[in-house]
Amino acid sequence: MKVHDLIQSRKDIYSVAEETTVHEAARLLRERQIRSVGVCDAQGKLLGVVSQSDISNKVAAENKCPAWMRVTEIMTTNPTAVSPETSLEECLLLMEKLGAFHLPVIDPKEGYRGMVSVKDLLNVIASDQKARADMLESYIFSKR
Numbered sequence: 001m002k003v004h005d006l007i008q009s010r011k012d013i014y015s016v017a018e019e020t021t022v023h024e025a026a027r028l029l030r031e032r033q034i035r036s037v038g039v040c041d042a043q044g045k046l047l048g049v050v051s052q053s054d055i056s057n058k059v060a061a062e063n064k065c066p067a068w069m070r071v072t073e074i075m076t077t078n079p080t081a082v083s084p085e086t087s088l089e090e091c092l093l094l095m096e097k098l099g100a101f102h103l104p105v106i107d108p109k110e111g112y113r114g115m116v117s118v119k120d121l122l123n124v125i126a127s128d129q130k131a132r133a134d135m136l137e138s139y140i141f142s143k144r
Helices: 003-007 022-032 052-060 088-098 118-142
Strands: 015-017 036-040 046-051 102-107 111-117
Touching (some): 003 111, 022 046, 046 052, 046 111, 088 102, 111 118
Parallel strands (some): 015 036
Antiparallel strands (some): 036 046, 102 111
8 A cells, every 4th residue: 555545535735834833833733633734835845844742842841932933943844755656664664763753745746745644554554454354254254
C-alpha cells in the first residue's frame, strides 16, 4: 500500500499561512483534532510544519505569548517529506529513524497534499491484521 492509497479519499488538506499566529494554529489543531499542520506560503509551497509539540516545547514551556508569535518562529523547517508513491512501510521506517509522528506529503505536480501520521499507519496495520484474523477464523471454523 502506498501513501496515495491512504490520502486519496481525504476531503480536507490542513495547512496554515506563514503569517498565522501560534494561537490561531493551536486553535486549528484543537478544532480539527489533529496534531500537526503544514505551513505554506502564498503559492501553496510547504515551508515547514508546526505541531502540538512545537507549541508546547517552544512557546508554553518558555512562557512566550502565542497570540503574537508567528508559526514561522517555531515551525520545523525543511521537514523530511514523502511522495504519494512512497510505501507505507517506508513511511513507518522513516518515522522510526527520525523519531517523527508525522510526515508531510509532497506531490511533484500538485505540491503539498497533507500529512501522514503514525495514527494513520497504525489504523492500516490494525485493519490488515483484523482482516487476516477474520480470514483465518473463517477458514478454521468452516472446516468443522
